Amino acid sequence: MNVEWLEAFLITTKAKSLTKASEQLHMTQPALSKQMRKLEEDLGATLFIRSATGVELTEAGKILFEEIEPVLRKIHSIRKDILMTKGITGIKIGTWPSIAAFYLPDRLAAAKKSHKDREISIKVSYSYKEILRFLREGIIDVALLDDREIQHPYWSKQLFSEPFYLFVHRQHPLAKRDHIYFNDVKDESLVVLPPSCDVRILLEKAFKIHNADLKISSEIDFGQSIIGFISANLGVSILPEIFTHHADQSRIKALPIVDFKMKRVISLISRNPDMGKLLLSLLFSPY
């Protein structure tokens, strides 16, 4: 029996769907389907009732669901304790501004509670290349970025992926809608981040895929300011989901673009695999 199967089982049960769970787990639906069959085979019992609308638990599945979470939690804490013996301290993280400003602080706050001792510092840069150089030169120990298109020799693990939204002021005509299609925005002029920025690069790639031209109304240095720009009704923008959590809901609306398949993927990249695993444990584990 594989511990990953059990983790996947928990996710699947909560999502009530193999397809949705497989996205959360960064794998395809058939792969997850196979894993759950393996788990059922291993336990000698059917865990899910599968239907065209999703999956629900059998009696056996309910037993597993109720009992397994503390087990996984315990395994996780053992993992952490073992990594702690390595005496790793003073981890230096390099990442993009949006991650540093919107994502890391909460994680750090949660981890600090249990591990005051271990100081973590953050170095911020817009550009891939610079962050990777920092990593290579030992200025940082780990990087958080989208490394799908980058060749590198380091240990790496996907953390999450986020869809893009159209950010508009509440008074903008599109703000009445609750979702939009790419056609609704492809001819709008957008406020964008600098050319070296990951979000900008992904946006340009997405427009190319959709055979559209990215029209730029203004270019702004940092994510936080772009939000200020939109909330002053000076333009609209397409940004990753994380920006929604830090935008003023009363003035800004974020609209899902249903047929916009491009996602931003954030991975943890570490020169030293042990340090990567420790950080994963301390900051990014769901347990």
Place this chain on the structure above:
Amino acid sequence: MNVEWLEAFLITTKAKSLTKASEQLHMTQPALSKQMRKLEEDLGATLFIRSATGVELTEAGKILFEEIEPVLRKIHSIRKDILMTKGITGIKIGTWPSIAAFYLPDRLAAAKKSHKDREISIKVSYSYKEILRFLREGIIDVALLDDREIQHPYWSKQLFSEPFYLFVHRQHPLAKRDHIYFNDVKDESLVVLPPSCDVRILLEKAFKIHNADLKISSEIDFGQSIIGFISANLGVSILPEIFTHHADQSRIKALPIVDFKMKRVISLISRNPDMGKLLLSLLFSPY
């Protein structure tokens, strides 16, 4: 991370040796070596200090050793609870006399404590073929025997393997030794079990491998009587280890035959895999 790796880690730690543990686990030493490396890689820490005399735990290994057993116990109990939902009752076991007399009673007693409800009955026969026929015809649900040389379509899992010993009366000349070699006994006349019996068959095979002739002094129907025979100083015999636990230590001595490689292997064979797994859980699990 694989749950089997963790179980193997426990066994290895207790055995202080990959080689010895690999025997207990019914696998080869390189296979176990690989598993332990995988576990170390997964955890990001070295667990064992390997030397020419065996293995011992590192600090990280000690943490794992101290913490993991209850986790495995819990997983095991969940497994059992899940199998119990299938409402399997009245399991009928078929096996050889020695297993039925010396091995099963203890196991059943231990299991009965927690599971009074589930009655288990036992059918005994000397011969493979008859036991397999019982299985085929549904007279029994599971069989306990050595199925290494048998082709069958059923679910099967090795339970244990036992070496053979020379059983002699305390007054026998060899009783002064604490171990012997095959050469010391190959010309002795032995008391043996009937020709259809598994122990007899293995014994004949072993003598053939060692290029010796099996000389028979008498043939006796059942294991328990053979022990009585020896304790009356009426002969010597070669029998599997389990007979030592039920022989009168003050009158009988069991001598390891160091260069006698033949072993008796007992597997659990079940028509219905779920029932096999349940029985494994209830009766034969180390947890």
Place this chain on the structure above:
DNA sequence: TAAGGGTATAACAAATGGTTATGGGTGATC
């Protein structure tokens, strides 16, 4: 110095775990 017990490594076969492509239900929508 040779033997015996211990682990590691190489080479290979079988099983596993992932991918894409595709098919068949089911429920919502026009």
Place this chain on the structure above:
DNA sequence: GATCACCCATAACCATTTGTTATACCCTTA
């Protein structure tokens, strides 16, 4: 009531993993 969107299963395929046997090398001991 046809069609679309969504969900799960399966097939075919490839890469990785996990087992096997054979062998090497190290250390302890006789």
